[in-house]
Amino acid sequence: xxxxxxxxxxWDAHVAHEAEDGxxxxxxxxxxxxxxxxxxxxxxxxxxxxxxxxxEKTIAVPDHNVPTTLDRAKGIENEESRxxxxxxxxxxxEFGVHYYPVDDxxxxxxxxxxxxxxxxxxxxxxxCGDSHTATHGAFxxxxxxxxxSEVEHVLATQTLIQxxxxxMKVEITGKLKPGVTAKDITLAVIxxxxxxxxxxxxxxxxxxxxxxxxxxxxxxxxxxxxEGGARAGxxxxxxxxxxxxxxxxxxxxxxxxxxxxxWWKTLYTDEGAHFDKVVTLKGEDIQxxxxxxxxxxxxxxxTGVVPHPEDFTGGKVEAARRSIEYMGLTPxxxxxxxxxxxxxxxxxxxxRIEDLRAVAEVVKGKKIKDGMRAMIVPxxxxxxxxxxxxxxxEIFEAAGFEWRLAGxxxxxxxxxxxxAPEERCAATSNRNFEGRQGYKGRTHLVSPAMAAxxxxxxxxxxxxxxx
Amino acid sequence: xxxxQKLQGIAAPMPLVNIDTxxxxxxxxxxxxxxxxxxxxxxxxxxxxxxxxxIEDFVLNKxxxxxxxILVAGDNFGCGSSREHAPWAIADFGIKCIISTSFADIFxxxxxxxxxxxxxxxxxxxxxxxADAEKGENARMTVDLEAQEITTSDGEVIKFEVDAFKxxxxxxxxxxxxxxxxxxxxxxxxxxxxxxxxxxx
Numbered sequence: 001x002x003x004x005x006x007x008x009x010x011w012d013a014h015v016a017h018e019a020e021d022g023x024x025x026x027x028x029x030x031x032x033x034x035x036x037x038x039x040x041x042x043x044x045x046x047x048x049x050x051x052x053x054x055x056e057k058t059i060a061v062p063d064h065n066v067p068t069t070l071d072r073a074k075g076i077e078n079e080e081s082r083x084x085x086x087x088x089x090x091x092x093x094e095f096g097v098h099y100y101p102v103d104d105x106x107x108x109x110x111x112x113x114x115x116x117x118x119x120x121x122x123x124x125x126x127x128c129g130d131s132h133t134a135t136h137g138a139f140x141x142x143x144x145x146x147x148x149s150e151v152e153h154v155l156a157t158q159t160l161i162q163x164x165x166x167x168m169k170v171e172i173t174g175k176l177k178p179g180v181t182a183k184d185i186t187l188a189v190i191x192x193x194x195x196x197x198x199x200x201x202x203x204x205x206x207x208x209x210x211x212x213x214x215x216x217x218x219x220x221x222x223x224x225x226x227e228g229g230a231r232a233g234x235x236x237x238x239x240x241x242x243x244x245x246x247x248x249x250x251x252x253x254x255x256x257x258x259x260x261x262x263w264w265k266t267l268y269t270d271e272g273a274h275f276d277k278v279v280t281l282k283g284e285d286i287q288x289x290x291x292x293x294x295x296x297x298x299x300x301x302x303t304g305v306v307p308h309p310e311d312f313t314g315g316k317v318e319a320a321r322r323s324i325e326y327m328g329l330t331p332x333x334x335x336x337x338x339x340x341x342x343x344x345x346x347x348x349x350x351x352r353i354e355d356l357r358a359v360a361e362v363v364k365g366k367k368i369k370d371g372m373r374a375m376i377v378p379x380x381x382x383x384x385x386x387x388x389x390x391x392x393x394e395i396f397e398a399a400g401f402e403w404r405l406a407g408x409x410x411x412x413x414x415x416x417x418x419x420a421p422e423e424r425c426a427a428t429s430n431r432n433f434e435g436r437q438g439y440k441g442r443t444h445l446v447s448p449a450m451a452a453x454x455x456x457x458x459x460x461x462x463x464x465x466x467x
Numbered sequence: 468x469x470x471x472q473k474l475q476g477i478a479a480p481m482p483l484v485n486i487d488t489x490x491x492x493x494x495x496x497x498x499x500x501x502x503x504x505x506x507x508x509x510x511x512x513x514x515x516x517x518x519x520x521x522i523e524d525f526v527l528n529k530x531x532x533x534x535x536x537i538l539v540a541g542d543n544f545g546c547g548s549s550r551e552h553a554p555w556a557i558a559d560f561g562i563k564c565i566i567s568t569s570f571a572d573i574f575x576x577x578x579x580x581x582x583x584x585x586x587x588x589x590x591x592x593x594x595x596x597x598a599d600a601e602k603g604e605n606a607r608m609t610v611d612l613e614a615q616e617i618t619t620s621d622g623e624v625i626k627f628e629v630d631a632f633k634x635x636x637x638x639x640x641x642x643x644x645x646x647x648x649x650x651x652x653x654x655x656x657x658x659x660x661x662x663x664x665x666x667x668x
Contacts, residue, residue: 080498252667315482
C-alpha cells in the first residue's frame with residue numbers, strides 16, 4: 001500500500017460515497033453550531049419538513065452575540081442579537097441537539113467548548129459554520145469551516161459534498177526561544193506563505209517545535225490555518241493529545257478508550273508520503289511578531305519598522321498603501337513606537353487557560369498604563385472558573401484589567417465590545433481586517449504575552465524586555 | 468436555487484487584493500435570521516459614509532457600474548470568515564459572477580450554493596478582463612457557463628475551468644441536499660460500518 005499522509009488516512013476513513021470524478025460524500029462525526037450562521041439552516045429544514053439526521057453528534061452553543069459583562073443575566077440589550085440567540089435556544093430544543101445555553105457554566109466559544117467537553121477527538125471529521133473550526137485540527141481531527149447552506153446539508157444528511165484537498169506540510173524545526181509562543185509560530189507561517197498560500201490545501205504542522213507545544217498551543221497554531229488560506233490544519237495526535245482528552249465528559253471510557261487509543265496511534269503520516277507543498281521554518285529564527293496592516297499576512301518581528309508600499313510587488317503595493325493609511329502609520333516608523341489605546345485578550349485563538357497564565361506571568365504585581373482600556377475575556381465559563389481557582393483573576397484585576405464572562409467578544413465585535421473609530425488595539429484574536437473590531441478600528445495581532453506587555457507600557461512592546 | 472446559464476452584463480473592476488468577508492458584509496449586518504436583504508449593505512464601509520450618504524468614488528456607486536452583474540477582482544477574493552452572508556449580499560445586489568486569480572476556499576464553495584459563478588483565471592487573463600471592465604457600462608462581457616467561455620466587449624474569448632459537478636448543479640439550479648438524500652443508502656451503510664469500527668464516535 002502506498003504511504004499516506006495523516007489527512008489521507010482521516011479522509012479515507014470518512015468517505016461514505018465517491019463519484020467517478022472524485023466528488024465525495026464525507027461523513028461528519030461532529031457538527032458544532034452557533035447562533036450567527038445557523039438560523040437560516042434550521043429554517044431551511046423546517047420549510048422542507050426535514051429533521052436533524054444525527055442530533056447526538058450535533059452540539060450548539062451561543063458565543064458571537066453574547067454580552068461578556070458581569071451583568072449579562074439581565075439579558076441582551078440589542079434586539080437583533082437577542083433574537084438570534086433566542087432562535088438558537090428554540091432550534092436546539094426543537095431539533096433535540098446538545099446545547100450549552102448562555103447561563104450554563106460550560107458555555108463559551110464553540111471552538112473552546114468542543115475540545116473542553118471531549119466532543120473533539122483524534123481522527124474525527126468536525127465542521128462548524130465558522131472558519132475557525134480549523135482549531136480542532138490540533139487533535140488530529142479533520143476540521144473546517146462551512147457556510148450556512150452546508151450547515152443545513154450536514155444537519156439534514158450528516159455529510160458534506162467535498163473534493164479532496166492537496167497535502168501541505170509546515171515543519172517548524174528545533175526549539176522556540178524564550179518569549180516566543182504558538183501565536184508567533186502561526187503568524188510567522190502566514191507571513192511566510194501569505195493569506196492565499198494554503199488555498200486548496202490541508203496543512204499538517206509538524207517538527208520539534210510543534211511537538212513541544214501543549215494542546216492549547218497546538219489549537220492556537222491550527223486555529224489560524226484558515227488565515228493562511230488552508231481548508232484545515234492538522235497535528236498528529238500523540239501522548240500530549242491523549243493526556244488532554246482522557247477523562248473529559250464526552251471522551252470514550254474503559255474498553256472503548258483502549259480501542260480508540262489503538263486507532264488514534266495509527267494516525268500519523270507514513271514515511272515517504274507525498275506532500276504537494278512543503279514549508280520549513282526554524283523554531284529558533286521565529287521572533288515575537290506583530291501585524292502592522294489589515295491582513296494577517298502583514299507580519300513583522302516586533303523589532304521591525306512599518307514597511308513602505310514600494311517594498312511590495314503587484315497588487316500588494318496598493319493593498320499596503322491602503323493598509324498603512326487605514327492603520328494611521330508612517331513607513332519607517334518603529335513598531336515599538338506605536339501607541340496602543342486598548343488591549344483585548346481572548347478569542348478562540350488565545351482564550352484558553354495557558355494563554356491567561358502567560359498574561360499573568362507578565363503582569364503579576366504590575367499595573368497597566370494609565371488610561372489604557374484592557375479586557376480579558378476567557379474562552380469558556382470553565383476557563384474562567386479555572387483562572388479564578390489558580391488566582392489569575394486576582395492578578396488581572398489588581399493590574400487593572402476588566403475580567404469578563406466568556407464569549408467571542410471583541411474578536412469580531414458583534415456584541416457591545418467594540419473599538420471606536422481610530423482606536424488602536426493590541427489583540428490576541430485572529431483577524432486585523434478593516435472594521436473587524438469596530439468601524440475604522442485599528443488592530444494589531446499579537447500573542448497573549450505581547451498583549452500583556454503592551455497593556456503595561458501603552459505601546460507595542462517586545463515582551464522579551466519584560467521577562 | 469436559481470440557474471446560471473449564460474450572462475451578459477456590465478463588469479465592475481475591483482483590483483484590490485485580499486478583499487475579505489468583513490469588507491463584503493460587515494458583522495453588524497450578520498444579525499438577521501433571514502437569507503435576504505443583504506444587498507443594500509454589500510461593501511457597506513467602502514460604499515457609504517457614516518451618515519448613510521454614498522462614497523462617490525467607490526466603484527459600485529459610479530453611474531456606469533451601479534447595475535454591474537460581474538465583478539473582476541484582485542487575488543484571494545472572499546478571504547476570512549465562513550459567513551454565507553457574503554455571497555447572499557453579492558447575489559442580492561445582483562452580481563452573479565466574480566472573476567479573480569484566486570478565491571478563499573469557503574467563499575468559493577458558498578458562492579456555488581447561491582447561484583454565483585466564481586471563475587479562477589491566470590493573472591494575464593484577469594488583467595485583460597480588468598482592463599475591459601475599466602471601460603464602464605459600454606463594456607458588456609458575456610459569461611457562458613455551458614461553453615466555459617468569457618467574451619470581452621472586444622470579442623476576445625477566454626476559456627475557463629469549472630468543476631463538472633458544480634457546473635451541473637449551477638446550470639440546472641439543483642439543490643445539494645436533495646441530491647445527497649438520494650444516496651441515503653450509502654450513508655446508512657457507512658454509519659453501520661463506522662459503528663462497528665469506531666463505536667466511541
